[in-house]
Amino acid sequence: MSDSKICDLLLTGGTVVTVDEQRRIFNPGAVAVTDDRIVAVGGADDFLDWEATRTIDTTGMVVLPGFVDTHQHLFQYLMRGLGEGMELWPWLSEFIWPFADAIQREDAVVGAKLGAIEAAHSGVTAVLDHHYAPTDIATTLGVAGAIEEVGLRGAVARGMMGNVTDIARRHNLAGEIFRYSTDQELAMTRECIEARPVGSHVGIWPAPVNVIYVEQDLMRRSVELAHEAGTGWHTHCSEAKTDPIYYLDEYGVRPVNWLHREGLLGEGATLAHGIFFDDSEIEQVGDSRTGIAYCPISHQYIGLGVMRLRDLRGAGATVGLGLDGGSGHRLDMFSCMKQAVLLQRVHAQETTVSNGEEAIEMATREGASYLGVEAGFLAPGRLADMAVVRLSGVHHTPMHRVVAAVVYSASPADVAYTIVGGRIILEDGECTLIDEEAVFAEANERSNQLVKLAGFESLLEPWRMDPRTQHAGR
Ligand SMILES: [Zn+2]
Missing domain, CATH: 3.20.20.140 (Metal-dependent hydrolases)
Structure with missing residues (x-):
């Protein structure tokens, strides 16, 4: 008789930085989510008998509170x-x-x-x-x-x-x-x-x-x-x-x-x-x-x-x-x-x-x-708001300390998944709910009109000369 546990979303295999009361880090760790809440967090081995509607292998990544x-x-x-x-x-x-x-x-x-x-x-x-x-x-x-x-x-x-x-x-x-x-x-x-x-x-x-x-x-x-x-x-x-x-x-x-x-x-x-x-x-x-x-x-x-x-x-x-x-x-x-x-x-x-x-x-x-949101750390009962960041690439090699990697080496280009209330809003570096290209095109067009309307053409000068440093021959 299996006592397997069931959840909607399981992130497993990566380093889980909980930022909980004890500041626990599980490596490899796992986070289980049902509806919009986290239901379990721990070492990946404890989740071998879990069944999830969707499982994401986060090996080589860090799972953080959003x-x-x-x-x-x-x-x-x-x-x-x-x-x-x-x-x-x-x-x-x-x-x-x-x-x-x-x-x-x-x-x-x-x-x-x-x-x-x-x-x-x-x-x-x-x-x-x-x-x-x-x-x-x-x-x-x-x-x-x-x-x-x-x-x-x-x-x-x-x-x-x-x-x-x-x-x-x-x-x-x-x-x-x-x-x-x-x-x-x-x-x-x-x-x-x-x-x-x-x-x-x-x-x-x-x-x-x-x-x-x-x-x-x-x-x-x-x-x-x-x-x-x-x-x-x-x-x-x-x-x-x-x-x-x-x-x-x-x-x-x-x-x-x-x-x-x-x-x-x-x-x-x-x-x-x-x-x-x-x-x-x-x-x-x-x-x-x-x-x-x-x-x-x-x-x-x-x-x-x-x-x-x-x-x-x-x-x-x-x-x-x-x-x-x-x-x-x-x-x-x-x-x-x-x-x-x-x-x-x-x-x-x-x-x-x-x-x-x-x-x-x-x-x-x-x-x-x-x-005032019930997120901010990874623990059962908290909202499932998470950032999943890839720790691969030359700027993460070698990877000795995950905290240093996140704060000093990582960039938005490393973000693989952004999850809000259990919903994946960014996957493989792309927003899932909105057409990004359409927004970029409209933003460009409207911004160009605004520059004219606000009279900001002078701010577009490509290179601003600074008389304090532009000496002859420099
Ligand atoms: Zn401000």
Whole structure:
């Protein structure tokens, strides 16, 4: 009498990095899935008597929890490659805002599809898309639908500007993007949440664009709405050195101290960047277990600064990794993990400040906790969200340590399967649910039109001469 076990999907033969409580690694290991959940994880030998509707031989591969991208602006991938060498506030006022004014619903939707496809190629299974252009109800829901069409889970954090503030006015940020009043913004977000309530594959979160330059009233009421609807909420906070200075000047308080004073931190609170926090802000974010999106590539690309990773994680904050839209150029979780470590090391001038294990934790279990999804580690009962990565090829030879291979050697080209809730959304390096070529063609066409509409032709200059280095004869 056989006591064989039955499941829908069995991944067996590869190295299984669980990122569970004990950080167990099984080599060779196996993961069994039924419906959208993991039902068993362990050594491959324990699964010899299992029967599965589909078995995938993962020999030579690593099975990981799917990556979570905790801060994205998918629409910005339509402007990939542009905006080089600009500082943050001019990058916003002269590049991103004019682009945000020009972009239409169909553009945003195809931009989201493009980004979601790239995410799937990168082993990302869940994304928090901070979407802020355009933000009418149909576009916001269209972007959520686009992410879902590719097969990812997550949330569209609907970016809100509300009534224009003095800070925005003083820094040339008070453009067309402030098109809805605070009341209108909140009503529209509420309607979007009703259309995609908690439990949706891709939900909607309230997301004032930036705590520094939106109204305090919008911040307070956004958090109220999130608590009422049972969603998380999101905003940018203290990414530029000047952010807390402007805020102090205007309100006489540092931004996180204010959020803390108002009781807005904690459950469901997620802040992107958090680079310029003082000790009291680190403590408040840590004590309340607030989520922080660490975006090391955009921090370097825009020359912002280095997040206090050690202090934040030490204090108890939930820190995930984010790719942050166009300022990363490439939606690549592997380079994000690598840069997350290297940036800390060069800043501290010390090697032990971070490591590959920490990078994988942030990209998986911490990110899932930040986003409130029951994934992030491989254990029975968890959602079957997984990335399966090939560890073959010259850059993986010889393969001594799987953690180092994933963080320092691997790239999206190595991702063989991306699985969300037991459904294979990427197989043999191709998305299974969407016609990639059709999306690329439409994205190219719409992006070219947008460059003209936004008046960005000057940004297309193929080689930008730098008078500081172009000496005669060099
Ligand atoms: Zn951002």
